[in-house]
Amino acid sequence: MKNILYIILISLFSLTVISCSSSDESASTTTDTTAPVIAEVTAVTTPATDTTPAYTFSSNEAGTITYGGSCTSSTTSASSGNNSITFSTLSDGTYDNCTVMVTDNAANSSNSLSITTFIIRDFSISSSASDNASVVFGQSYQYQLNTGGTYSGAITYSLSNELDNMTISSSGLVEWTPTKASEITTHEDITITLTTASGYVLTQTYDLTVTGTCTSGAVLGIWSGDQRNSIDSTKYLGNISAYTDNSTTSMNASENYNFGGASANITFGPTAEVNKGSVFFYHQYDNTTHLYFNFFFGVEAGSDTEHQYANVDIFTSKNTSEDYVIVMDDKAAEFSQYDNSSANSLYSASYKGRFRWKGNTDGGVIGPLTGTDFKVYMILSGTSTINSDTLSLCVSEGSCLSSMNYFSKDNSTVSLGDKDDFTVGYVANIDCSN
Numbered sequence: 479m480k481n482i483l484y485i486i487l488i489s490l491f492s493l494t495v496i497s498c499s500s501s502d503e504s505a506s507t508t509t510d511t512t513a514p515v516i517a518e519v520t521a522v523t524t525p526a527t528d529t530t531p532a533y534t535f536s537s538n539e540a541g542t543i544t545y546g547g548s549c550t551s552s553t554t555s556a557s558s559g560n561n562s563i564t565f566s567t568l569s570d571g572t573y574d575n576c577t578v579m580v581t582d583n584a585a586n587s588s589n590s591l592s593i594t595t596f597i598i599r600d601f602s603i604s605s606s607a608s609d610n611a612s613v614v615f616g617q618s619y620q621y622q623l624n625t626g627g628t629y630s631g632a633i634t635y636s637l638s639n640e641l642d643n644m645t646i647s648s649s650g651l652v653e654w655t656p657t658k659a660s661e662i663t664t665h666e667d668i669t670i671t672l673t674t675a676s677g678y679v680l681t682q683t684y685d686l687t688v689t690g691t692c693t694s695g696a697v698l699g700i701w702s703g704d705q706r707n708s709i710d711s712t713k714y715l716g717n718i719s720a721y722t723d724n725s726t727t728s729m730n731a732s733e734n735y736n737f738g739g740a741s742a743n744i745t746f747g748p749t750a751e752v753n754k755g756s757v758f759f760y761h762q763y764d765n766t767t768h769l770y771f772n773f774f775f776g777v778e779a780g781s782d783t784e785h786q787y788a789n790v791d792i793f794t795s796k797n798t799s800e801d802y803v804i805v806m807d808d809k810a811a812e813f814s815q816y817d818n819s820s821a822n823s824l825y826s827a828s829y830k831g832r833f834r835w836k837g838n839t840d841g842g843v844i845g846p847l848t849g850t851d852f853k854v855y856m857i858l859s860g861t862s863t864i865n866s867d868t869l870s871l872c873v874s875e876g877s878c879l880s881s882m883n884y885f886s887k888d889n890s891t892v893s894l895g896d897k898d899d900f901t902v903g904y905v906a907n908i909d910c911s912n
Contacts, residue, residue: 734772
């Protein structure tokens, strides 16, 4: 009987131990039902020109990221703490429905975090004025503002803190010519403002340095092609300055050309070179408003037994004075005025130059040229529009001129050797007294 009772007591004790053990195990195993908490840390910069903008949010748990709305990203894992993500490429527009959510390893999902509304504008200024922000005094400064990306509607451009007479065109071309001695310095904080039709504004601010020294006189520009009626800035070859005399040796246009001995004897201007053509402007020191177009074809190499030839056409336009042939080197038939007409007080003329020489030089002078919009257009090849003659610096009967050069008072030279035609015209007048 005692043995039976003992067995029963042992069994009851064992059941109690097992029961307690099971209870302990149940108490130590819990289910994670707490969802991650996420919050916005850094919103997307708006408006953003980057089509793959950055965004940062925080999470108190690691997990898997789920995106909603119009935004996605290749980043799908979140860590505890701040999480920086980059959105996949977005097109232009407003994004106000993007969300992000984190689900932890126990399948608990956070709140759906609404991303602060942002705007994508794939539009920017793709050029930098600071890359070439210097200009030599008396020469023309040009900067074309270029844009990148896409936009709709028209763009307007404006300048602030700009220099006197600095302009910007409807296509974003900034132009200016320093004409005052006081402008030889660094001009700070010139600002270009670009505004799209939708009101999006971009700005570019830079400094512009003017170098060189002031030399009084007329400054002109030179372009390739016919620029009499509409200037193509892409064909601009540079600025040129006119030669002048001085108060001690003051000469009119004819005296400065100094034709004699079947040759040009230029007093103020370039020196004739073998087998080369020369072009330059000249004015008297005390009359900067009246300019004269000079050109001559260089001396022949070797003997003077073989003629050289040059056939050219010259046209003037928008001149406020009636221009004519001032100097005819050699025969009058070589260089003649074909027509001269005026409209609205502006003169346009045609000149036929058919030059033939040996051993010396040949050329002439046209003028006076006045006003602030005159142009001189010189054609060096092709078929003449005056008659059916062939224009060339290399006529078959004689030897060829190797090049044609424009000479400037500042000792710079613009090569016209590979240009069939070119245009020169007024840019500004320099006065070093201010």
